[in-house]
Amino acid sequence: MPNLAINGGEKTRTKPWPKWPIYDDNDRAALLEVLESDVWGIGGKTGEMMLQEFAEFHDAKHAVAVTSGTTALETSLRAAGVGPGHEVIVPPYTFIATANSALMVGAVPIFADIDPDTYNLDPAAAEAAVTERTKAIIAVHIGGSPCNMDAFLALAEKHDLILIEDCAQAHGAEWRGTKVGAIGHLGAFSFQSSKNVTAGEGGIILTNDGDLYSRAWSIHNVGRAPDGGWYDHRILGANLRLTQFQAALIRCGLKRLPELMDRRDECGFYLQSLLKDIPGVDYAKMHNGATRNAWHLFIGKYDAEAFGGLSREQFLAAMNAEGIPISRGYNPLYQEQLFRNGIRADECPLACKLYTGSVDYTQVHCPVTERVCASEGWWLFQSMLLGEKADMDDIAAAIAKVRDNLNEL
Ligand SMILES: Cc1ncc(COP(=O)(O)O)c(C=O)c1O
Numbered sequence: 001m002p003n004l005a006i007n008g009g010e011k012t013r014t015k016p017w018p019k020w021p022i023y024d025d026n027d028r029a030a031l032l033e034v035l036e037s038d039v040w041g042i043g044g045k046t047g048e049m050m051l052q053e054f055a056e057f058h059d060a061k062h063a064v065a066v067t068s069g070t071t072a073l074e075t076s077l078r079a080a081g082v083g084p085g086h087e088v089i090v091p092p093y094t095f096i097a098t099a100n101s102a103l104m105v106g107a108v109p110i111f112a113d114i115d116p117d118t119y120n121l122d123p124a125a126a127e128a129a130v131t132e133r134t135k136a137i138i139a140v141h142i143g144g145s146p147c148n149m150d151a152f153l154a155l156a157e158k159h160d161l162i163l164i165e166d167c168a169q170a171h172g173a174e175w176r177g178t179k180v181g182a183i184g185h186l187g188a189f190s191f192q193s194s195k196n197v198t199a200g201e202g203g204i205i206l207t208n209d210g211d212l213y214s215r216a217w218s219i220h221n222v223g224r225a226p227d228g229g230w231y232d233h234r235i236l237g238a239n240l241r242l243t244q245f246q247a248a249l250i251r252c253g254l255k256r257l258p259e260l261m262d263r264r265d266e267c268g269f270y271l272q273s274l275l276k277d278i279p280g281v282d283y284a285k286m287h288n289g290a291t292r293n294a295w296h297l298f299i300g301k302y303d304a305e306a307f308g309g310l311s312r313e314q315f316l317a318a319m320n321a322e323g324i325p326i327s328r329g330y331n332p333l334y335q336e337q338l339f340r341n342g343i344r345a346d347e348c349p350l351a352c353k354l355y356t357g358s359v360d361y362t363q364v365h366c367p368v369t370e371r372v373c374a375s376e377g378w379w380l381f382q383s384m385l386l387g388e389k390a391d392m393d394d395i396a397a398a399i400a401k402v403r404d405n406l407n408e409l
Contacts, residue, residue, distance in 0.1 A: 003405045006321035011322035012398040017391070020383035021198050023252070030248035037244070038290040042221075044244035051204075057254060060182035060206035062213035063133050065242040065250075069168040069190025072203035073101035075125045075240060076186040077136060078161040079205075079215040082107050085354030086135035091121035092333040092369045094140040098166050099333050107348045108136065108359055109332050113366035118301055119143070119284040119377070122368070123151035131154075133357050136162040139181055141170035142293025143379075144196070148287050149175045149183050156184070164188065167206075169296035171196045174259050177291050186216070191246065196260070196296055196382055197253035199246035204346055260386060264295035267350070267385040267392050272296060274396035280306030284377075298380040299329075308406045312375050315402060318409060322398035328377045329372075334364040 005011040034046055047065060055063040066072050082088060088102035092111040099109040112125040121141050137156060139147040147165075156163040163184030167173070171189060173180045181187030186209075189195075191202035206215050215235070217226050223237035224230070275281050284299040302312045312328065319326045333339065339361035349355060384391065400409075 001409055004321070004402065005255045005323070007408055008090075011209075012401055013267055013322040013394040015323075016395075017325065018383050018386040020381070020386075021193065022029065022256075023249075024084040024203040026255070027249060027252045030252055030399045031245055034248045040244050042241055043110075044247070046244045046251065046396045047247040048070075048241060049245040050254075052256055053251060054204055055206060058179040058187075060179075060207055062206065062210070064205045064213065064220050064342055065215045065247065065282075066203045066205065066240040067242065068201055069166075069188055069192060070097040070101060071240050072188035072190065072205045073097060073138065073164065073166060074104045075216050075219050076188050076205050077101055077107065078106045078163050078219050079212050079233050080136060080185060081161065082135045084095055084349060084352045085133065085356070087131060087133040087357060089121075089126050089129050089137045090333075091133060091140055091142070092284070092366050093119055093271050093334065093372060094142060095165065095168065095330070096140050096333060096336065096338070097168070098140055099108075099339075101138070101201075102136075103343070106352065108355060108357065110134070110359070111332075111364050111366055113140075113368045114279060114372070115148075116286050116368045116372075117285045118145060118147075119372060120145065120147040120287070121152075122154055123148050125366075126152070127155055129153070129359060130134045130159050130161075133355070134161060135158065136164055138164045138166050139184065140166035140168075141173055141294070143284065143297035143299045144173050144390070145286050145299075146168045146170065146175040146180055146282065146293075148172050148289065148291035149180075149290055152184065156303070162186070163224075168192075168195065170294045172257055172292065173294035174290070174292035177290050182208045186212055189372065191250055191253075192339075194381065196294055197250060197257055199249040199253070202242050202246045202250065219315075232293045260309070260332045261292070261294070264382060264385040265293070267387065267389065268293065268295045270389050271385075271392040271395060273298065274392060275399075278396065278399055278400075278403065293356065293383055296382050297329075298385060301376050301377055304375060307403060310402075310406060310409055314409055316378060319398055319400045322401065324395050324398045325381070332366060332369045332373050334361045336364075346388075
């Protein structure tokens with residue numbers, strides 16, 4: 001009789017995992033209030049309150065709400081004057097939007113490798129990628145674990161660069177006791193369905209800089225000015241505004257966030273402590289300047305050698321069969337088809353008259369990212385950390401079970 005569930009044995013876990021998204025009567029009442037207010041879009045007070053609360057919670061002076069994390073990044077770049085001819089340094093271990101946002105504004109994304117301990121953009125690799133064309137760095141707080149902001153602030157200052165924090169996964173995360181988002185020049189958050197605060201879709205830009213705020217505000221509101229009139233269009237802008245319904249859900253999600261962050265902390269750190277006792281598994285570390293993880297992902301590490309050569313894919317399949325939803329995560333972004341053959345060398349931005357560099361994405365290699373994506377990294381989603389410590393015991397038990405029954409695989 002086999003032991004492993006993948007071979008027909010009993011599953012380690014059959015109980016369902018906490019669901020996501022979550023909502024209660026406060027969300028229902030808030031949505032109804034917007035519905036009955038008759039102001040569903042621009043000009044509603046819910047949106048104004050949300051902006052103020054979100055900015056205050058994240059230690060930021062200004063906030064602009066937009067349609068997605070992608071448009072938050074794109075608007076941030078545009079507001080900072082990043083465009084044709086410029087390069088933007090990004091990690092390859094992130095969601096495609098981080099790099100796409102540079103392309104969207106006509107700039108060229110340049111990939112720099114990640115740090116093998118934290119899986120965040122490596123400041124030394126980023127510095128090595130700086131050229132006279134570099135205009136911005138997008139530092140992604142991957143999985144909600146803050147980047148080395150001391151190093152990126154110093155780098156931005158030294159080379160006169162715009163530092164954008166990609167906080168799509170990092171609501172409430174902290175660097176040296178300050179919430180992420182306005183530590184760099186601009187921060188971009190997402191409220192897409194999977195995110196730790198969600199409205200289905202949506203995004204927000206934070207900044208402490210009044211001029212950047214004003215430009216981002218104009219770009220998201222068809223070029224109007226914060227102090228201007230309705231038919232008073234001063235710069236190029238689109239309609240990237242959020243609805244009042246989304247704002248209502250974000251306000252509720254933000255109220256809920258501190259309690260959920262405590263639960264994720266408890267489960268996340270506990271699971272890390274359990275992994276210490278199992279040879280061959282580990283986890284991405286927080287930088288020692290990071291004081292709070294948002295735990296959008298629990299990012300683990302796998303060492304096939306310590307599992308008798310069992311590939312990560314086989315390990316993940318065995319874990320999934322045990323009732324633990326676990327996944328492999330990203331591919332190196334530059335290996336996506338978009339970068340292999342989707343961006344033409346004879347078109348902008350690569351062939352832009354203002355661009356003096358040359359990039360062949362098929363020749364890019366970031367060894368740490370490639371190892372992590374090919375064989376080392378694994379993810380658990382944030383909602384799995386919203387249960388009890390006993391749920392984490394199940395995860396560790398399943399890993400130990402797979403390891404103890406390698407002869408079956
Ligand atoms: C790191 C990162 N950046 C940007 C985004 C883009 O956000 P959105 O899906 O809201 O456009 C996401 C998530 O989807 C993300 O995980």
